[in-house]
Amino acid sequence: MAIVATSGPASRGREHEDIDVVDAKGIDSAVIFGKLVALARGTEWNVKTSGTSLVWSEDEEGPWLEALADSTRDTLASIQDEQLDELAARWSQIEDFTRFSPVSADELRPGVVNFVRLARRALDAGDHLHCWICL
Numbered sequence: 001m002a003i004v005a006t007s008g009p010a011s012r013g014r015e016h017e018d019i020d021v022v023d024a025k026g027i028d029s030a031v032i033f034g035k036l037v038a039l040a041r042g043t044e045w046n047v048k049t050s051g052t053s054l055v056w057s058e059d060e061e062g063p064w065l066e067a068l069a070d071s072t073r074d075t076l077a078s079i080q081d082e083q084l085d086e087l088a089a090r091w092s093q094i095e096d097f098t099r100f101s102p103v104s105a106d107e108l109r110p111g112v113v114n115f116v117r118l119a120r121r122a123l124d125a126g127d128h129l130h131c132w133i134c135l
Helices: 032-041 072-076 083-093 105-125
Strands: 003-005 020-023 053-057 064-066 129-133
Touching: 020 105, 032 072, 032 105, 064 083, 072 105, 083 105, 105 129
Parallel strands: 003 020, 003 129
Antiparallel strands: 053 064, 064 129
16 A cells, blocks of 8 residues: 555554555645646646545544545656656646745655655555545
8 A cells, every 4th residue: 555644654553564655744635736746747737636535534524545546646657757857846836835835846856756656666566546634
């Protein structure tokens, strides 16, 4: 299982399990992450871009576990290393980053690299991507 965790380490207490995690605190799956996926695809973003579906929820206040569409995994896995700098630069310009506290491409590049590498590992293993969300 591969997880993009948006609040704290999703593997906490599960160290014995085979879970591959990228900590992406503050990056929601539908909007900010979805805009990264849209940029990678060269398409317009919409709320369904990352193709999330609820897998589990403790209650309506969370935490939640979402599955990301395999097409999202495949899109990220297909990004070439030479494209990472440009993708991070374009992602840094989305309104969600520029409106309140601008971030640089250099600050976002490690996250883009982590997402791409996670997607590649998941694709190679025949796994799916999931997103753990906790407020």
